[in-house]
Amino acid sequence: MSEPILKISNLHAVVAEDGTEILRGVDLGLKPGEIHAIMGPNGSGKSTLAKVLMGHPGYEATDGEVYFKGEDLLELEPDERSRQGLFLAFQYPVEIPGVSIANFLRTAVQSKNPDEELDIFEFQEKLLDRMQLLGMDPSFAERSVNDGFSGGEKKRNEILQLAMLEPDLAILDETDSGLDIDALKIVAEGVNRIREERPEMTVLLITHYQRLLNYIRPDVVHVMANGRIVRSGGPELALELEEKGYEEFREPAAAV
Amino acid sequence: MFAGVRGVRIRRVSDAGGAGGGAIPLVEARMTVTIEGVTAAIHRGAAEARAAGAPDWLRERRLRAWEVYEETPLPTTSLEEWRYTDVSKLCLDDVALLEPGAGSGEIPAEARAILEGKAAAGRVLQVGARIASVEVDPTLAAKGVVVMDLAEAAVAHRELVEPYLATRAVPAEFGKFAALNGALWTAGVFVYVPRGVRIEEPIRVARWVGEPGVAIFPRTLIVADEGSHVAYVDEFASPDFGRPVLSCGAVEVFARTGAQVQYVALQRWGKGVRHVSAQRTIAERDADLDTLVVNLGGSVARVDLEARLEGPGARSDMLGLYFAREDQHFDHNTRQDHVVPHANSDLLYKGALYDRANTVFRGLIKVYPKAQRTDAYQTNRNLLLSPDAQAVSLPNLEIEANDVRCSHGATVGHLEDEELFYLMSRGLPRPVAERLVIFGFFGEVLERLPLPGVVEELRAAIEAQLR
Numbered sequence: 001m002s003e004p005i006l007k008i009s010n011l012h013a014v015v016a017e018d019g020t021e022i023l024r025g026v027d028l029g030l031k032p033g034e035i036h037a038i039m040g041p042n043g044s045g046k047s048t049l050a051k052v053l054m055g056h057p058g059y060e061a062t063d064g065e066v067y068f069k070g071e072d073l074l075e076l077e078p079d080e081r082s083r084q085g086l087f088l089a090f091q092y093p094v095e096i097p098g099v100s101i102a103n104f105l106r107t108a109v110q111s112k113n114p115d116e117e118l119d120i121f122e123f124q125e126k127l128l129d130r131m132q133l134l135g136m137d138p139s140f141a142e143r144s145v146n147d148g149f150s151g152g153e154k155k156r157n158e159i160l161q162l163a164m165l166e167p168d169l170a171i172l173d174e175t176d177s178g179l180d181i182d183a184l185k186i187v188a189e190g191v192n193r194i195r196e197e198r199p200e201m202t203v204l205l206i207t208h209y210q211r212l213l214n215y216i217r218p219d220v221v222h223v224m225a226n227g228r229i230v231r232s233g234g235p236e237l238a239l240e241l242e243e244k245g246y247e248e249f250r251e252p253a254a255a256v
Numbered sequence: 257m258f259a260g261v262r263g264v265r266i267r268r269v270s271d272a273g274g275a276g277g278g279a280i281p282l283v284e285a286r287m288t289v290t291i292e293g294v295t296a297a298i299h300r301g302a303a304e305a306r307a308a309g310a311p312d313w314l315r316e317r318r319l320r321a322w323e324v325y326e327e328t329p330l331p332t333t334s335l336e337e338w339r340y341t342d343v344s345k346l347c348l349d350d351v352a353l354l355e356p357g358a359g360s361g362e363i364p365a366e367a368r369a370i371l372e373g374k375a376a377a378g379r380v381l382q383v384g385a386r387i388a389s390v391e392v393d394p395t396l397a398a399k400g401v402v403v404m405d406l407a408e409a410a411v412a413h414r415e416l417v418e419p420y421l422a423t424r425a426v427p428a429e430f431g432k433f434a435a436l437n438g439a440l441w442t443a444g445v446f447v448y449v450p451r452g453v454r455i456e457e458p459i460r461v462a463r464w465v466g467e468p469g470v471a472i473f474p475r476t477l478i479v480a481d482e483g484s485h486v487a488y489v490d491e492f493a494s495p496d497f498g499r500p501v502l503s504c505g506a507v508e509v510f511a512r513t514g515a516q517v518q519y520v521a522l523q524r525w526g527k528g529v530r531h532v533s534a535q536r537t538i539a540e541r542d543a544d545l546d547t548l549v550v551n552l553g554g555s556v557a558r559v560d561l562e563a564r565l566e567g568p569g570a571r572s573d574m575l576g577l578y579f580a581r582e583d584q585h586f587d588h589n590t591r592q593d594h595v596v597p598h599a600n601s602d603l604l605y606k607g608a609l610y611d612r613a614n615t616v617f618r619g620l621i622k623v624y625p626k627a628q629r630t631d632a633y634q635t636n637r638n639l640l641l642s643p644d645a646q647a648v649s650l651p652n653l654e655i656e657a658n659d660v661r662c663s664h665g666a667t668v669g670h671l672e673d674e675e676l677f678y679l680m681s682r683g684l685p686r687p688v689a690e691r692l693v694i695f696g697f698f699g700e701v702l703e704r705l706p707l708p709g710v711v712e713e714l715r716a717a718i719e720a721q722l723r
Contacts, residue, residue: 057673079682079683079684082683087681097696099692099699107692111688
């Protein structure tokens with residue numbers, strides 16, 4: 001049996017500003033190459049889990065442990081986590097005016113190997129190749145990062161970054177939100193192509209809806225509610241949730 | 257010296273004689289009251305010496321400028337336009353005049369290096385108080401393009417210089433320091449582009465000072481005749497100084513009907529330099545007259561820039577970029593003057609500040625009653641990179657017409673946590689992420705400048721300032 005690439009035990013986290021507890025004891029293990037989905041109602045803590053794993057400064061882990069490739073993830077800065085092989089596709093990608101995608105990616109790829117001068121031609125070739133794989137126009141790389149992008153363009157840009165940075169674990173946070181079905185298919189297809197090339201890449205999908213899972217098939221589905229994983233199962237669990245909704249996982253109002 | 261008598265104004269004899277006060281002899285007044293801004297080095301005798309030998313019309317203009325200088329009080333911080341810049345920071349009392357004849361006449365290697373290897377249709381090098389060399393592409397000269405020492409041009413091309421020099425753009429009445437330049441300027445550059453002539457490469461001018469404790473008075477006059485096209489880059493450089501240096505400049509740019517002109521001022525003086533510059537651009541019908549003001553160096557910089565749109569269809573893009581650090585103080589005072597209908601001006605000034613630096617942007621869009629269908633915009637954005645840095649932003653509109661599109665906006669912000677987190681999540685260490693955001697911040701200004709070579713130089717200059 002292979003060791004989990006990501007092992008989360010009893011993770012608690014609060015909003016740094018006001019101490020509100022969002023994660024209340026998350027336990028989760030992902031093995032290399034697996035695709036897991038975390039589903040759950042709005043406010044259950046799914047996106048917070050993604051941000052805490054990446055090291056967002058707005059949250060603070062107060063208890064529990066997270067090990068990524070055997071290392072204590074919570075001790076690392078976000079950039080160190082990235083260089084260790086963790087990737088987060090943002091639900092709301094940030095606009096960086098005046099910085100082209102090509103320049104941004106070149107800086108990111110260079111940061112992975114700070115001691116070696118990046119070969120510009122190799123980089124360009126790889127960028128073009130990745131854009132082709134994802135069916136993107138080369139001119140896209142000259143645009144400022146997410147500046148004035150449509151929702152679909154922002155999500156595709158996230159997938160392009162995923163393709164360039166080749167992480168060991170990719171967390172896709174609500175990558176399907178705000179996309180129509182055509183845009184969703186394009187994004188899902190991109191992820192699948194990357195996975196075809198690199199089946200060892202582990203994927204954690206965070207989504208409210210089942211529909212993304214029609215295009216990216218998970219091995220394991222978890223349900224998150226009130227800051228915990230409350231149920232886990234196979235792909236059929238997603239279908240069940242689609243049918244019944246999240247009603248049974250909502251806590252009674254008095255408990256909140 | 258004017259210590260102890262600040263705020264005392266002396267009036268001209270003719271004025272003083274108005275209401276029975278003429279009995280006080282001016283000479284006596286001089287003995288007891290010091291004229292503001294007159295120092296051991298900066299005095300009437302110096303103005304007279306510099307006017308000597310000029311053609312009559314020019315000598316009169318210079319001496320008249322000196323009169324205006326004497327009449328005009330030094331601006332104080334009680335004036336709105338000078339609220340944030342105390343003129344004592346300019347160290348008028350501590351500088352000697354640098355004479356055009358001073359020095360060995362040789363051009364220092366550092367000065368020569370400024371323009372070396374840069375694509376240019378013409379090159380002018382100012383060393384200290386003199387124009388040390390002038391080169392112009394002979395094919396352009398054959399078409400009637402003039403690139404010349406302004407003092408020589410006043411003689412050789414009087415008909416092209418006299419109507420424009422210190423008349424409608426930067427007359428002495430523009431302000432105290434414009435008057436001072438009008439009286440004392442030495443290193444003037446004159447550019448004339450005849451009707452319909454298009455110059456592809458920019459004209460490059462470098463202004464160099466090598467010694468501390470001096471004052472220089474550079475001046476630029478550009479006249480782009482109908483339908484012509486010219487770009488001009490004024491670059492200011494020096495070593496760092498332990499004692500103050502004053503550069504008191506004036507810039508006048510005329511774009512005649514349908515002309516296209518780009519004027520760039522790249523201020524990257526060394527430490528200790530006080531940079532004051534009075535600038536006005538005048539765009540006639542259908543002319544494009546764009547400016548970029550860059551402040552990176554020096555200790556204090558004060559730029560007054562007025563874009564006057566005098567013909568329908570005229571358009572001025574006004575770009576500004578400043579990057580201040582340590583105790584640098586930059587003050588920008590701009591004005592977009594719409595006097596006719598159907599003209600367009602669009603201003604974007606962006607600045608970033610490290611350490612204890614402080615900057616001021618004060619901008620006014622002025623739309624006169626007749627200037628219907630004006631489009632005028634003004635945006636100033638500041639990025640504070642230190643808790644001790646301070647950026648003041650004062651955009652303003654005065655609109656006297658009722659059918660216009662005008663807007664103004666100002667922001668003073670910090671690096672956003674969300675932006676940095678996003679970049680760091682891609683593996684960029686925090687300092688690298690910060691640099692990328694700052695670079696991107698200025699990118700918006702640079703991408704609007706249609707001079708690729710100059711943009712590359714500016715990128716490099718910004719990069720050199722990044723930590």
